[in-house]
Amino acid sequence: xxxxxxxxxxxxxxxxxxxxxxxxxxxxxxxxxxxxxxxxxxxxxxxxxxxxxxxxxxxxxxxxxxxxxxxxxxxxxxxxxxxxxxxxxxxxxxxxxxxxxxxxxxxxxxxxxxxxxxxxxxxxxxxxxxxxxxxxxxxxxxxxxxxxxxxxxxxxxxxxxxxxxxxxxxxxxxxxxxxxxxxxxxxxxxxxxxxxxxxxxxxxxxxxxxxxxxxxxxxxxxxxxxxxxxxxxxxxxxxxxxxxxxxxxxxxxxxxxxxxxxxxxxxxxxxxxxxxxxxxxxxxxxxxxxxxxxxxxxxxxxxxxxxxxxxxxxxxxxxxxxxxxxxxxxxxxxxxxxxxxxxxxxxxxxxxxxxxxxxxxxxxxxxxxxxxxxxxxxxxxxxxxxxxxxxxxxxxxxxxxxxxxxxxxxxxxxxxxxxxxxxxxxxxxxxxxxxxxxxxxxx
Numbered sequence: 417x418x419x420x421x422x423x424x425x426x427x428x429x430x431x432x433x434x435x436x437x438x439x440x441x442x443x444x445x446x447x448x449x450x451x452x453x454x455x456x457x458x459x460x461x462x463x464x465x466x467x468x469x470x471x472x473x474x475x476x477x478x479x480x481x482x483x484x485x486x487x488x489x490x491x492x493x494x495x496x497x498x499x500x501x502x503x504x505x506x507x508x509x510x511x512x513x514x515x516x517x518x519x520x521x522x523x524x525x526x527x528x529x530x531x532x533x534x535x536x537x538x539x540x541x542x543x544x545x546x547x548x549x550x551x552x553x554x555x556x557x558x559x560x561x562x563x564x565x566x567x568x569x570x571x572x573x574x575x576x577x578x579x580x581x582x583x584x585x586x587x588x589x590x591x592x593x594x595x596x597x598x599x600x601x602x603x604x605x606x607x608x609x610x611x612x613x614x615x616x617x618x619x620x621x622x623x624x625x626x627x628x629x630x631x632x633x634x635x636x637x638x639x640x641x642x643x644x645x646x647x648x649x650x651x652x653x654x655x656x657x658x659x660x661x662x663x664x665x666x667x668x669x670x671x672x673x674x675x676x677x678x679x680x681x682x683x684x685x686x687x688x689x690x691x692x693x694x695x696x697x698x699x700x701x702x703x704x705x706x707x708x709x710x711x712x713x714x715x716x717x718x719x720x721x722x723x724x725x726x727x728x729x730x731x732x733x734x735x736x737x738x739x740x741x742x743x744x745x746x747x748x749x750x751x752x753x754x755x756x757x758x759x760x761x762x763x764x765x766x767x768x769x770x771x772x773x774x775x776x777x778x779x780x781x782x783x784x785x786x787x788x789x790x791x792x793x794x795x796x797x798x799x800x801x802x803x804x805x806x807x808x809x810x811x812x813x814x815x816x817x818x819x820x821x822x823x824x825x826x827x828x829x830x831x832x833x834x835x836x837x838x839x840x841x842x843x844x845x846x847x848x849x850x851x852x853x854x855x856x857x858x859x
Contacts, residue, residue, distance in 0.1 A: 420612040433556055436613060440544050441560030442606030443504075447540045448568035449599035450511045450592075451477070454518075454530065455665050456576040457588035464524045474665050475792055476527045477534040482788035484538025485781050492542030492777035493630040501611050504543045507536035508603055515593040526589065533592075538784070541759075542777040549764065549776045550616050555703040558760035562699055563692050565759075566752050569664050570688030577681045634773050642770070645836065648829035649758065650783050652719075655818045656755045657787025658794050659726075662814065663748065666807045673808045674740040683741065691749040695756055702761045708768040709837055715761045716830050720823060722753025727819025730812050747815065754822065758783070769837055 424432050455474060462469035495503070514533035518526045541561070548557045576595060580586065586594055639646070663670070671679055698718055705711035729746030732738045738746070763779040766772070794814065 418612050421614050424612065425614040429553075433553065435609065436548060436557040437560040439560065439606055439609035439613065440548060440558065441564045443544050443603065443610060444541065444561050444564040445568045445571075446599045446603035446606060447508065447537060448564065448572055449603075450508060450515065450533070450596040451481075451537050452569050452572050452664070453576045453595040454515075454588075454592040456573045456668060457591065458668070459588060462523060464527065469524070469527075471795055472527050473530050475795055477530040478661065478788050478791050478795075480531040480534025481538040482534075482785060482792065484535050485785035485788060488539045488542050488781040489778065489785065492539060492546070492781055493635065493775060495543070495546055495777070496629055497546075497615070500543050500546060501607065504540060504607055504610075505604070507540055507543075508600075510536045512593070512596045512600065515596050519590045519593045523589070538788075542781060544610065545759075545776060545780075547610050547613050550621070552619060552706075553703050554764050555761050556700050559696055559700050562695060562752075562756045562760055565756065566692045566695060566748075567685075567688050570667075570684040570686075573667070574681055574685045628773065628775070630774060630778055635778060638772055638774055638778075642766075642836070645829050645832040646779070648825040648832070649762065649779075650786060652822045652825050652829075653755075653758050653783035654787045654790045655822055656751065656758075657784065658790035659811070659814055659818055660751055660755055661788070661791040662794055663751070663811060666811075667744075669807045670811060671740070671744075673806050674743075676740070687741070687745045687748055690745055691752055694749050695752050698753055699756050699760065702757065708765045709834075711761070712765040712769060712833065713830075715757045715765060716826060719754040719757055719762075720826055722750040722755075723819055723822045723826070725750030725753065726815055730815040730819075734812060747811075766833070769833075 424435060454477075455470070457470070459468070459470040459473065464472045467475075491503075511533050514529045514535075518529035518533065520526075521529060544561060545558065548554055548561075551557060572595070576591060579595065580591065667684060671683065702711060702714055702718070705714050726747050727750075729738065729743050729750065733740070733743035759776075759780055763776045766779075767774050767776070794810075
């Protein structure tokens, strides 16, 4: 045990929480520096296979990311603590080498390197979350991940544009490698911070169930016993991922359409940072629910509010009641209020409620795999069947579909998991487990 691990183990709760927040935020934010900057480029007047070259690049990377999620269902769910640091280091180095290949190999043959870039990056989230899950305040500890998911893309797009202005001789094909190289030292600094986080305490294990590597039999048992509710969550997550990815990948094009004139590049960061602040408060508050069943209710209610905000803001923008900034801000905030709780709270509560022998990585990676398949599907549908439709119009239409479909699925999931838990236990005091009621739990 290192000196820093002992210090964290014996520290007051505030220092431990701040350390975990910083480590998870920094690591995942820097991961985005290897994944997202390329889509700030426009790659104007370039085509391949009858598609715009930027669309080809996004599809190539998302396909790699999607394959990574399918691989992660096995790798992340079975990951042992001793394997975490070597795996995450190797993943990021592979991704940066792929960006170097993207820069060196000429158009139109370099798109394959974005597939290779996405291939390792899809597993980074699972490695980071494995340091944080199974703790009584996981929702708070994982807020660093949540913040980076929302803030990183907008901030990195702004950084990309600033570097492009300062160093105009760097081409669109070299920019992704340059930004990744810039963030490489910071990435490994934050990985070191993750590596010294101590294992969950006995209190954590009693409240949230000890997280262990899963076997194929464990996975089959969980799917067999809970598949109706999990299927609803999977479909919701798939729709949310598709819209999140579409809004993020084509945010520059969408702003070009809706702004009605020149717009500041800082607006990309502004909308995401405001959304971040709202999501931090709302998702962090879920840790206040010690009871897992009540925590699940609160999580589902927050998701419903987020879905209604996304659909409602689109309707108001469509009716010219609100402007572009308010729409993009409300749409993004609502989207993340529904998306983030699934990753950091929903599966945590389900594992605790049903005492599953499982980890969150197994559930999230199953959802992610199909979510990114949906992203590719929407891109291809737009290119072949809605080619003349504006990007902003596609986003509006999809947000309406998402609102109605997700609310219906959310209601089904709510009813299913409550019935599964047992109506006779909803208001009982069996949770936390016997013996824990006498234990004083302090942050």
